[in-house]
Amino acid sequence: MIVFVRFNSSQGFPVEVEEGASVAELKEAVGKQQGVRPEELRVIFAGRELRSSCTLQGYDLPEQSTVHVVLPPLGPGQRSDALLQNRLGREVDSLTRVDLSASRLPTSSHGLAVILETEGLIQTDAQTESRPRSSFYVFCKTVCRAIQPGKLRVRCRTCKQGTLTLSRGPNCWDDILLPDRIHGEFYLKCAAHPTCDNDTSVALDLITTNVRGVPCIACTDIMSPVLVWQCPDRHVICLECFHMYCVTRLNERQFVHDPDIGYSLPCAAGCARSLIKEVHHFRALGEEQYERYQRYAAEECVLQMGGVLCPAPGCGAGLLPENGQRRIQCQQSGGLGCGLLFCRECKEGFHEGDCRMRSPPETGAALQGYAVGEEAARRARWEQASKETIDETTRPCPRCLVPVEKSGGCMHMACPQSQCRFEWCWLCRVEWNRECMGNHWFG
Numbered sequence: 001m002i003v004f005v006r007f008n009s010s011q012g013f014p015v016e017v018e019e020g021a022s023v024a025e026l027k028e029a030v031g032k033q034q035g036v037r038p039e040e041l042r043v044i045f046a047g048r049e050l051r052s053s054c055t056l057q058g059y060d061l062p063e064q065s066t067v068h069v070v071l072p073p074l075g076p077g078q079r080s081d082a083l084l085q086n087r088l089g090r091e092v093d094s095l096t097r098v099d100l101s102a103s104r105l106p107t108s109s110h111g112l113a114v115i116l117e118t119e120g121l122i123q124t125d126a127q128t129e130s131r132p133r134s135s136f137y138v139f140c141k142t143v144c145r146a147i148q149p150g151k152l153r154v155r156c157r158t159c160k161q162g163t164l165t166l167s168r169g170p171n172c173w174d175d176i177l178l179p180d181r182i183h184g185e186f187y188l189k190c191a192a193h194p195t196c197d198n199d200t201s202v203a204l205d206l207i208t209t210n211v212r213g214v215p216c217i218a219c220t221d222i223m224s225p226v227l228v229w230q231c232p233d234r235h236v237i238c239l240e241c242f243h244m245y246c247v248t249r250l251n252e253r254q255f256v257h258d259p260d261i262g263y264s265l266p267c268a269a270g271c272a273r274s275l276i277k278e279v280h281h282f283r284a285l286g287e288e289q290y291e292r293y294q295r296y297a298a299e300e301c302v303l304q305m306g307g308v309l310c311p312a313p314g315c316g317a318g319l320l321p322e323n324g325q326r327r328i329q330c331q332q333s334g335g336l337g338c339g340l341l342f343c344r345e346c347k348e349g350f351h352e353g354d355c356r357m358r359s360p361p362e363t364g365a366a367l368q369g370y371a372v373g374e375e376a377a378r379r380a381r382w383e384q385a386s387k388e389t390i391d392e393t394t395r396p397c398p399r400c401l402v403p404v405e406k407s408g409g410c411m412h413m414a415c416p417q418s419q420c421r422f423e424w425c426w427l428c429r430v431e432w433n434r435e436c437m438g439n440h441w442f443g
Contacts, residue, residue, distance in 0.1 A: 001063040003056070005030055006163075008070055017056070024052035030069050044068045049165050064194040068163040098152065101208050103172035104228045105236070135209050137225060138201035139283045140190035147239075147283060148192040150201060152176065154184040173205045202280040206230065207239070216241055217269060227281065231271030241268075243284050250285070250293055253416050257304050263297035303417070311347040312340040326350075346401055355401075398424050398431070410441050 001019055004012040007030065015029050023043055031038035043050040045067045050059055061067070138150035152170075155162045157179075166184055170176050176186040188203045189195040210224035216238040223238035237245070245268050249255055255263045258275055265282075267274035276282070282293055299309055302318035310317040310330040315338040321328050327350050330340045342348060346355035394403035397415040399422040404413055411426040425436040 001056075003061070004064065004066040006066060006068050006161075007034055012066055020055055020057055022053065022055050023050045023059075026056065026067075027052065027069070034071075036071055040071060042070050042072060044070065044163055044165060066162070068161070070163055098170060099211075100170065100173055100176075101211060103174070104206065104208055104230075105212065105214065105234050135191075135225075136188055137204045137207040138188045138190055139204060139280045140192065141200045141202065143193055143199065144190055145287070147204065147207065148190045148201075150188040150203070151191040152186060152188055154186050157183075157185040160185075177203065177205065202278070204281055205278065206276065206281055210236070218245070229267040229269075229271065229274050230277075231267040231269070231274035233267075233269070233271060235267050235269050235271065237268055239284055243286075246282060246285050246293075247289060250289065250296065253296060255293075255296065255300070257297075257300045259304075263293065263300060308344055308347075310338060310340055311342055312338045314338075315340065395426065395429065397422055398429050411436065412441065 027038040136150035218241035
């Protein structure tokens with residue numbers, strides 16, 4: 001295997017060692033190239049000083065990784081190898097296998113995520129040690145463009161070099177995500193392929209290996225990996241059910257727009273204060289659905305800012321008119337916009353007077369003197385047919401006039417627009433009340 005070595009922070013050079021080689025063998029190979037004694041060298045990788053007796057694979061050091069090899073200055077302050085071994089301990093410690101599941105799924109959790117510690121389920125220390133540790137998960141933005149297992153790395157916050165050792169390892173996700181908790185700068189790389197400095201990955205801190213065997217809140221199966229909601233009960237959902245939950249909410253446009261977080265979702269059980277803060281978790285939707293998520297998020301942001309969306313078919317440009325302005329024109333600039341002039345209230349062609357009292361546009365004489373092409377006529381017939389279908393199957397929300405479709409169920413309707421959410425009666429077209437509830441809730 002090939003390992004790239006930076007000797008005393010110099011430019012890296014490749015070193016070839018056998019598969020399963022030990023750290024001592026790597027030191028020997030570097031010592032021959034640099035003309036120094038191997039026992040004087042120290043190997044640093046991901047904020048850890050590697051012990052000579054351990055293998056490179058034991059430290060999760062894949063092929064084409066970059067390690068730092070330093071030659072400490074001689075002097076009375078130089079630490080002895082015995083002191084170093086005492087500080088590192090006897091266990092092979094790898095940042096890739098640090099178990100941070102306790103900070104996302106504590107044993108004191110309540111609800112569906114609780115782990116019942118009966119006499120038959122309590123594990124001994126030996127059993128716990130034999131189980132695999134939790135892994136990190138990331139969204140690989142450059143190569144895989146998918147959710148993949150990740151590897152945690154650390155570097156100096158100032159010079160961005162990896163030639164540093166940590167005073168302590170991370171114990172929770174806050175140690176990694178929040179600055180200045182530990183003196184190093186943590187970052188994550190995709191573990192599915194060899195990485196370089198230009199590879200970018202985003203930490204998905206809510207996704208973890210299901211080492212405790214917690215059942216999914218939706219399908220009740222025990223799957224791995226899972227997503228742990230940050231609600232008080234720490235509910236757990238498998239990634240397949242999370243994908244279905246996101247797609248369903250996206251189809252209904254029921255995502256929540258938070259000014260600080262963005263377009264997000266709460267726990268599937270409806271828990272309060274459980275919005276996902278890192279929206280890259282919604283990459284689980286896949287490329288096509290994630291593009292739709294981004295489009296809806298942008299539209300929702302425009303609406304929350306008091307703007308409107310152009311109602312012309314195939315346009316949907318976001319517009320930010322002045323408050324109280326009814327006459328809106330979709331400006332054409334830079335290849336965007338269609339030039340449509342429409343009413344802000346009813347989203348129809350601009351008009352004077354009340355939107356509800358308008359009569360349908362006259363035909364016949366109004367069209368005299370105009371030549372209509374065959375393509376334009378066919379497109380107009382399609383748009384008219386679509387409009388008639390919408391008029392037959394939907395009714396406008398009494399508050400914001402957005403078309404709402406009733407595909408079944410009771411007469412109690414709720415506007416799908418997040419900035420409206422008006423609850424009204426399908427028959428009476430007024431705000432939902434006790435009279436509607438008693439007389440015709442179900443028709």
